[in-house]
Amino acid sequence: MNENGINLWQFMQEQSSKIWEQLLAHIGLTFISLFIAIIIAVPLGIFIARKKKFAGMVLGITGVLQTIPSIALLGFMIPLLGIGPKPAIVALFLYALLPILRNTYTGITGVDAAVRDAANGMGLSRMQVLFKVELPLAFPVIMAGIRTATVINVGVATLAAYIAAGGLGEFIFGGIALNNTNMILAGAIPAALLAIVLDFLLGLLQKMKRRKLRFAFILLPVICLVLSSFYLLPSFYGSSLLAGFTPEFMGRQDGYLGLKNVYNLNMRNVVISDAVMYKAAFEKKLDVISGYSTDGRLKAFDLVTLEDDKHIFPPYYVAPVVRNEVLEQHPELESILNLLSGKINDSTMTALNYEVDYLKKTPEAVAKKFLQEQQLYKAPQNRNGDEIRIGSKIFGEQYILAAMYSMLIEGYSNLKVSAKTGLGGTKICFDALTNNQIDVYPEYSGTALLVILNANETAVKQLAGNKDSVYHFVQQEFQKKYKLSWLQPVGFNNTYALMMRKAQAEQLGIVTIRDLVEAVKN
Amino acid sequence: MISLQHVSKKFGERQAVDNISFDIKDGETVALLGTSGCGKTTTLRMINRLTEADSGSIIVNGQSNKELPLEELRRGIGYVLQHNGLFPHYTIEENIAIVPGLFKWQAHKIKKRITELLAQLHLPENILAQYPAALSGGQQQRVGLARALAADPPILLMDEPFGALDAVTRAEITKDFRRLDILQSKTILLVTHDIQEAFALADRIILMHEGKIMQQGTAATLLFSPANNFVKDFFAQNRLQSELSAVTVADAAGFFAEGNNGNGQLVNVDHAQSLWELLEQQNGNNKANEINAASVLQALENWKKNFNE
Numbered sequence: 060m061n062e063n064g065i066n067l068w069q070f071m072q073e074q075s076s077k078i079w080e081q082l083l084a085h086i087g088l089t090f091i092s093l094f095i096a097i098i099i100a101v102p103l104g105i106f107i108a109r110k111k112k113f114a115g116m117v118l119g120i121t122g123v124l125q126t127i128p129s130i131a132l133l134g135f136m137i138p139l140l141g142i143g144p145k146p147a148i149v150a151l152f153l154y155a156l157l158p159i160l161r162n163t164y165t166g167i168t169g170v171d172a173a174v175r176d177a178a179n180g181m182g183l184s185r186m187q188v189l190f191k192v193e194l195p196l197a198f199p200v201i202m203a204g205i206r207t208a209t210v211i212n213v214g215v216a217t218l219a220a221y222i223a224a225g226g227l228g229e230f231i232f233g234g235i236a237l238n239n240t241n242m243i244l245a246g247a248i249p250a251a252l253l254a255i256v257l258d259f260l261l262g263l264l265q266k267m268k269r270r271k272l273r274f275a276f277i278l279l280p281v282i283c284l285v286l287s288s289f290y291l292l293p294s295f296y297g298s299s300l301l302a303g304f305t306p307e308f309m310g311r312q313d314g315y316l317g318l319k320n321v322y323n324l325n326m327r328n329v330v331i332s333d334a335v336m337y338k339a340a341f342e343k344k345l346d347v348i349s350g351y352s353t354d355g356r357l358k359a360f361d362l363v364t365l366e367d368d369k370h371i372f373p374p375y376y377v378a379p380v381v382r383n384e385v386l387e388q389h390p391e392l393e394s395i396l397n398l399l400s401g402k403i404n405d406s407t408m409t410a411l412n413y414e415v416d417y418l419k420k421t422p423e424a425v426a427k428k429f430l431q432e433q434q435l436y437k438a439p440q441n442r443n444g445d446e447i448r449i450g451s452k453i454f455g456e457q458y459i460l461a462a463m464y465s466m467l468i469e470g471y472s473n474l475k476v477s478a479k480t481g482l483g484g485t486k487i488c489f490d491a492l493t494n495n496q497i498d499v500y501p502e503y504s505g506t507a508l509l510v511i512l513n514a515n516e517t518a519v520k521q522l523a524g525n526k527d528s529v530y531h532f533v534q535q536e537f538q539k540k541y542k543l544s545w546l547q548p549v550g551f552n553n554t555y556a557l558m559m560r561k562a563q564a565e566q567l568g569i570v571t572i573r574d575l576v577e578a579v580k581n
Numbered sequence: 582m583i584s585l586q587h588v589s590k591k592f593g594e595r596q597a598v599d600n601i602s603f604d605i606k607d608g609e610t611v612a613l614l615g616t617s618g619c620g621k622t623t624t625l626r627m628i629n630r631l632t633e634a635d636s637g638s639i640i641v642n643g644q645s646n647k648e649l650p651l652e653e654l655r656r657g658i659g660y661v662l663q664h665n666g667l668f669p670h671y672t673i674e675e676n677i678a679i680v681p682g683l684f685k686w687q688a689h690k691i692k693k694r695i696t697e698l699l700a701q702l703h704l705p706e707n708i709l710a711q712y713p714a715a716l717s718g719g720q721q722q723r724v725g726l727a728r729a730l731a732a733d734p735p736i737l738l739m740d741e742p743f744g745a746l747d748a749v750t751r752a753e754i755t756k757d758f759r760r761l762d763i764l765q766s767k768t769i770l771l772v773t774h775d776i777q778e779a780f781a782l783a784d785r786i787i788l789m790h791e792g793k794i795m796q797q798g799t800a801a802t803l804l805f806s807p808a809n810n811f812v813k814d815f816f817a818q819n820r821l822q823s824e825l826s827a828v829t830v831a832d833a834a835g836f837f838a839e840g841n842n843g844n845g846q847l848v849n850v851d852h853a854q855s856l857w858e859l860l861e862q863q864n865g866n867n868k869a870n871e872i873n874a875a876s877v878l879q880a881l882e883n884w885k886k887n888f889n890e
Contacts, residue, residue: 177666180631180738181680181728182655195670 070241074230082249084225086286088144089212089257092151094283096208100156101201104163105189114164121157129154129215130334133222137335141344142303147216147224154215155208162204166197198275202265205279206258213254217246221332223303223339227253229330236307238486238510300579302328303336303345307484312519313509313555314349317371322572326579333454337362346559347575353405353456353553355412363564364556366571372555373519374526375505376548379464383542385498389445393546395471396499398435399463400547408456408551415455422455426462437470444473450488450500451480456553460501485510493541502545503553507533512540526552582607582736582768583628588637589792590623597623599792600637610769612783614776620792621772625738628770629658641736656683659729659767663741665721667713673724674709680732698727701763719750730763737764739771743778755781756858776816780826780855788812800827805888825857825877828884836883837876847872856881 071078107114127135132153136146170193178192194201220228230246233239267275308314309330318324326347331339339345341360350357352364379396386392403411411429414420430436449464451457458480465476479497482488489511491497508514508522508529522528534545557572564570567578583605590598598620605611613621626632628639630646639646646654667676674695681691699706702723713721722742729737743751755778758764773779779786780800787797795815796808804827807813816823831852850859856877863872 171664171666171669173662173664173666174668176631177660177662177725178668180629180655180660180662180666182652182657182683183679184652187683192668 065241067241067244071245074245078227078230078245078249081225081227081229081246082253085213085216085227085250085253087288088147088151088216088219088224088226089209089253090283090286092148093155093205093209093212094280094287095148095152096155096159097205097279097283100159100204101163104160104201105167105193107160108164108167111168118157118161118164121153121160124153125157129218130221130332133218134335137222137338138342141342142223142331142335142339143329143344144219144224146222147219147226151212151215151219155212158204158207158211159201160204162200162207163197166200166204167193169200170196199265202261206261206265209257209261210254213250213257217250220306220330222335223329223331223345225330229306229309232332232484233306233310233330235486236305236484236510237310238489238513239310242310300326300346301344302326302347302349303331303339304328304349305333305336306330307510308349308555311509311555312516313372313505318557318572321369321371322576324572324576324579340558340560343560346563348558350556350558351454351456351553352556353408353412353551355409355414355416355455357558358409358413359417361561362558363561364558365564365569365575367554367556368571368573373505373508373522374529374552375503375554376526376530376550376552377460377501377503378530378548379499379546380492380502380507380537381499381544381546382492382495383538383544385447386544389447389472389474391472392447392468392474392499393544395467396464397547398467398471399460399549401550402433402435403550405551405553408553411459412455415459422458422462426459426466429459430463430466436466439466439469440471440473442469442473442475444475446475446477447499448477448479448497450482450491450497451478452485452488452500453481453483457501460549464499464501492543501549504530504533504545504548505554507537507545512536582609582642583770584640585624585628586638586640588624588627588634588639590620590627590632590635596792598627598634601789601792601794602637603787603794603797605768605770607768608766610764610767610771610782610784612771612773612779612786613789614773614779614786615789616774619789621774621789622740624789625740625770625772629655629660629738652683656680656732657734657736659734659737661722661725661729661737661739661742663744665713665725665745667721667725667728669713672710672712673716676713676724677728677731679728684732686732694731694733695727698730698763701761702727703757717750718746719754722746722754735766735768737767737769739769741772741774744773744775751778758782776819776823777826780823788815790815801832801888805885822857824881824885825860826855828856828881830854830856830859833880833884836880836887837872 103117107117129150132150133146136150140146140149174192174196175188178188183191216226217228217231219226220232227246227250230242231250234242234244234246264275264279304315310316315328329345331345333350336345336348337350337354337356337360340348340362350362350364356362357364381392381396411425414425415422427436447468449461451461461478461480465478468474468476479491482491485506488497488500488502492500504526508519512533522532530545530548537543537545557575559569569575569578586602587600588598588602589596589600601624613624615621623632627634628641628646630651641654641658668679671679677695677698678691681694695709696706704720704723704727708716708720708724713724716724726742743754746754759782771779771782783800785798786800786803788795788803790811796803796812803812804816804823807816829852830847830850833856834847834852837847850872859872860874860877863874
């Protein structure tokens with residue numbers, strides 16, 4: 060648990076105000092959506108228990124909603140509702156719907172027919188049957204559904220960090236991106252505790268005696284409303300420039316921390332996933348984003364990069380990183396993987412990314428076309444040799460590189476390739492490599508330096524700016540510490556960059572990051 | 582008090598009740614007897630409109646049952662179910678207080694009524710704070726009856742009221758039931774599939790089959806002058822017991838060859854009970870006033886001869 064000499068407890072104490080803030084946002088998100096779900100699902104459940112012909116259809120639709128992967132659902136919301144709390148609340152609401160709806164339906168239909176018969180036979184009105192008999196008897200089942208929905212919501216709400224809605228997900232995803240276990244746990248432990256505590260408290264409510272039920276009926280919405288108010292919406296909406304940074308960027312010295320320290324940039328910002336960040340910038344939900352300089356969406360969404368005039372972003376030259384054991388077993392790999400060396404410059408890579416990210420071509424098709432143009436492509440050999448596992452991070456450029464390496468290996472040797480693409484971050488890729496889950500993946504020299512090696516500030520300063528010295532430094536360190544080899548760089552420099560919409564940048568006269576700092580001050 | 586005229590009900594393609602008519606007089610206890618699926622429960626439920634009749638008219642208390650608002654109609658009719666239907670989340674006290682509560686009785690009046698009911702139905706006071714699950718089946722059934730009687734409705738509809746009880750409890754509660762003062766003035770329609778129960782409780786029996794009425798009349802009428810073969814066959818099993826149950830001591834009093842006092846008279850005997858009950862009483866009671874079984878059977882035979890002539 061020791062990392063940089065700080066243990067988890069110290070980290071949590073240092074970050075306590077931030078954890079507290081994220082926790083409150085998390086509770087708020089969970090309960091706003093839960094409250095809306097209860098208001099809609101309970102009456103709807105009663106309705107379909109009465110009109111059974113609608114039950115199949117209604118439960119079917121909510122069931123389908125439940126199967127949509129959460130991150131995809133959040134993605135669908137962006138064009139409709141933008142980023143921030145609104146789409147997050149809607150997505151969480153949709154997930155909370157099914158458990159509450161189904162349990163209300165089951166609870167009401169499960170009331171003993173003789174009891175309902177007796178109630179009707181004695182002359183209770185429909186409303187009296189509902190409130191005196193059906194709801195009280197179904198209450199434990201309905202509460203069980205609400206508990207399930209709450210626990211689901213606490214879990215899914217971590218993903219809200221992807222679309223700038225805050226919550227404990229900011230630490231969790233930041234930690235994953237930054238290879239910082241303390242940070243992951245600082246988000247994950249409160250989230251887990253929150254789920255357990257809420258489940259326990261709602262469990263008490265569930266077991267409440269009937270006499271106190273009326274009290275519970277009132278208490279539940281009040282609790283929901285109070286907890287919902289933890290989530291303060293106004294701070295998000297405003298008029299001045301708004302930045303959206305990825306969780307990884309937020310925690311990096313060559314990211315947000317550097318912007319603050321070196322540039323004194325102090326602007327309103329939200330945390331957001333890079334999967335939706337560019338689109339959000341294009342749709343004017345965000346004004347400044349932290350992107351990658353070779354990203355194809357730069358071209359697609361008409362964004363410009365701001366010049367890093369104080370050089371806080373170190374060079375990020377990409378090269379394949381391979382486990383030494385694999386190289387010893389298959390020495391031919393080195394020359395094969397080096398075939399790409401020097402073949403792709405920044406603009407070539409941006410164009411390739413553009414084809415994948417914007418023109419929606421498959422990474423394989425783009426990779427194959429490029430290799431054919433370079434006359435590097437060969438049809439696969441017999442693939443009867445050992446298996447080589449290629450990893451990649453979860454964005455287009457890495458998919459393209461992984462596809463190119465696959466084709467080269469299978470074309471130039473009899474080895475067989477299996478792709479483990481789409482690994483969600485530097486830490487996951489690197490851990491997969493060191494734990495013998497993959498054999499090779501493309502890594503960036505700057506990322507290796509700052510995220511994996513956690514190089515101290517003086518070392519960074521000595522190396523800064525010089526692409527060759529950074530590359531040699533990480534090559535040596537990886538060999539020494541992890542028995543991993545850096546092969547030759549591919550050629551392009553995919554560095555971090557701040558980006559804005561071209562039109563807005565021109566209108567405000569912003570070319571460099573320093574211009575941006577001035578613009579924000581005014 | 583209750584009158585059904587040409588009432589029919591179809592469930593899908595099945596004719597559950599097929600054009601039936603009957604009347605129940607004030608204070609009369611009538612049993613709807615038949616095998617399961619014969620339409621007797623449907624007939625009962627059409628009276629308080631838990632099931633709506635397709636055609637025909639049902640008069641309750643001189644008024645069509647469709648004229649009153651549904652809730653008002655039902656609140657004026659006591660309803661007892663086979664599986665008692667007590668609210669499991671209500672205490673016994675709260676269960677009994679439901680209908681008076683709907684009528685917005687004052688608390689002290691409800692309290693007084695509950696005490697009264699408990700005494701009449703031989704239920705202990707200490708069950709009031711308990712939940713139905715803590716009671717025995719027999720007690721639950723009595724509480725179900727107390728609940729139906731709480732607001733003192735003139736009419737009582739009972740759907741297999743003792744059907745869920747074991748044989749011993751059932752025999753006991755049946756006997757008990759007939760002696761309850763509280764029921765004497767009520768007009769009662771009872772649904773049952775049990776011949777002995779019908780004989781023991783009802784003044785008159787309506788035998789149903791496949792939605793139609795096969796015959797109606799006293800137990801003795803059905804037993805000794807059946808209208809058709811169905812009625813005859815229906816009573817074929819345990820016929821002797823049925824016959825003994827259908828004839829009261831009062832009916833057969835003149836047919837005993839010898840009494841129990843040496844003068845051919847029956848003394849110290851409840852004349853309202855059936856011959857079957859009389860026989861039951863004699864069991865293991867070899868003292869004075871003993872009537873031997875042979876003389877009872879002889880009396881029955883004599884009475885039958887007389888009845889058939």
